[in-house]
Amino acid sequence: MIELILETGYELLRDMPQKYTILDIAKTAGVSRGTVSRVLNNHPSVSDQTRQKVLEVIKRLDYSPNFSARSLRTAASNMVGFATDEVITTPFAVDIIRGAQDTLSQYGKVMIAINTGYDSQAMQKSMEVLLERRVEGIVYAAMFHREIDIPAQLVERIPVVLANCFSKDQLLPSVVPDEVSGGYNATKALLDAGHTRIGFINLSRAWGEPIAPLPASDGRLKGYKKALAEADVPYDEDLLHYTDQRPTSSYDKTLEIMQKDDPPTAIFCGNDRTAMGCYNALMSLSLRIPDDVAVVGFDNQSNLCEALYPSLTTVQLPHYEMGQWAVEYLLNHADDSVDPPQHKLNCPLVTRDSV
């Protein structure tokens, strides 16, 4: 049978879904199934001669073991589910996926990616798919930092780690950006550059539909205040504004903020898009960046920051690192019976030319 297949070329081979089995290899090499299995799994008690013979046959026949058969017996799926909602506000949030994927492949495991969609029924269905496949756990990632609701039923059945989001009562391990550190780092960079009047155009709570607290907004403000306090610079409420996501909003706010008495010499923007509107407004006022007014953004959307002139100093969200952390925790500590950690990752400053 083996000879037949070899002679007829790959056209036929491709039609045969299962190709060769361990038995084909065993027969061809003149050994038993058990021996081939031992070679495959690097078991010590196989003679070098036999091992070489088997490996040679494996290579020659392009044999690759059937994963389903193996995992049926060993109950090791070597798969992790990666679920996301579909809401993409920051396209760079996909770095979470990359971080998770790279870490998984270090462990020789793979990721099954699914979208949960919006309604919890579709989510339930997606999760069933993952359970059926006996994934070792699930990483649930949100596309922006927020609170989410995972069905309790699911959590009882399989380890779940949250990335860029957290659950209501902090019952699940989660990793999120340390927004406070981000706000602090941005503000401190401006303080260090000698600024003491620092405007802050923060993100609005009204981000599309109403979401209870917006951790990004609250955290960054906290960091802003903390940096000011440390530098003994008084907090001035007049310097704080909120924008919604309409394009002209931050433009208008910047004009407003600059036309007051004692205008700021620096502006910290809640995200890079906001900073872009800010740039336009400053330009229309014939103010130079950073000579007249320094600007710092948030998000580090590289397609935007680097395209601006001068390029935008901003704060980086640790998307890649969140993906890494979530997988590491899932694989190594999912069974720990401790309070689920709520891990926060620093948001470092990315220095460019706007400060």
Next chain:
Amino acid sequence: MIELILETGYELLRDMPQKYTILDIAKTAGVSRGTVSRVLNNHPSVSDQTRQKVLEVIKRLDYSPNFSARSLRTAASNMVGFATDEVITTPFAVDIIRGAQDTLSQYGKVMIAINTGYDSQAMQKSMEVLLERRVEGIVYAAMFHREIDIPAQLVERIPVVLANCFSKDQLLPSVVPDEVSGGYNATKALLDAGHTRIGFINLSRAWGEPIAPLPASDGRLKGYKKALAEADVPYDEDLLHYTDQRPTSSYDKTLEIMQKDDPPTAIFCGNDRTAMGCYNALMSLSLRIPDDVAVVGFDNQSNLCEALYPSLTTVQLPHYEMGQWAVEYLLNHADDSVDPPQHKLNCPLVTRDSV
């Protein structure tokens, strides 16, 4: 492959609490395994009474069938591999993933996502992982439109469809953006608005490392010329410029192009980033958009286009649709013994306020 196998340790035993089996369900419901299997697979010849009884037990015990066991017998993995290189120039290219994923879930299948990395050895290894898992096929997606090289050895063993890229001799089915249509649509929009002097700041061939032909650049130029020809507007080589990806490059080129005799009244930019530099240059010349000079971009990077003022009219790359097409073709036509199609998808205009 052999290296890969050797690396998998022997003691990969992980005790996963293997919930219930089909036999548990059968016993609890007082029926046989076969009957439970029939219920699970919606087989008609099961009495309503029995079916209800079994379903009730399944629900009560939170039973979910073991996928490995099923696919061992049926040889249907219901999985498709999705491989990408890591080079992300346009973050929105992830829409390819979404398109593929959504289509797969319509078929009740899932995606295994992997990064191939840069070197072909790492790629080979990734592919082995997919083969071992008996995926039905592989979608290989590039993050920008280009030619790629898939190992012949792989292609012989499993169906492969390319998205946003193509193979040297067009031996593999592929789906790519119709760059010509994009260039045409952009230029035509400007012609329709009454412009006859249309500058074109095209993408440079020198995109980081040297890549043979840059389909985006060549195609868009072709579309530009085609639209001009159709409108009987002579092609003027003075209006064509190339930028590299340095931030200030398109700024400088715009100044250069506008300071010539008989400057253009409209500029078509090779991508949205280029358009952004163009905006800045026009603003510094005190020219209003679109009143003095109209601008069209390319890519439709929404975080950028909508943040610009006025918002940028641009051309959309059909990322989502490429993902859809690739999966559809893979599932329905992979075995067709015809010349592998090289499918091109239209790049539609997205109208905003800059024309």
Next chain:
DNA sequence: TACCATTATGGGATCGATCCCATACGCAAA
């Protein structure tokens, strides 16, 4: 009532690997 077609159900064989017990072999010590 006898007969046949259809529906409903049970259970053995099977998929391709691993696990593990039994056994053959080689070699050193008694």
Next chain:
DNA sequence: TTTGCGTATGGGATCGATCCCATAATGGTA
């Protein structure tokens, strides 16, 4: 030579589902 022990190998049992044949139950018709 015999005994003993570790190494190398073979092959039956097993994982959890599906497939399929055999058989029981049901219902309609002659």
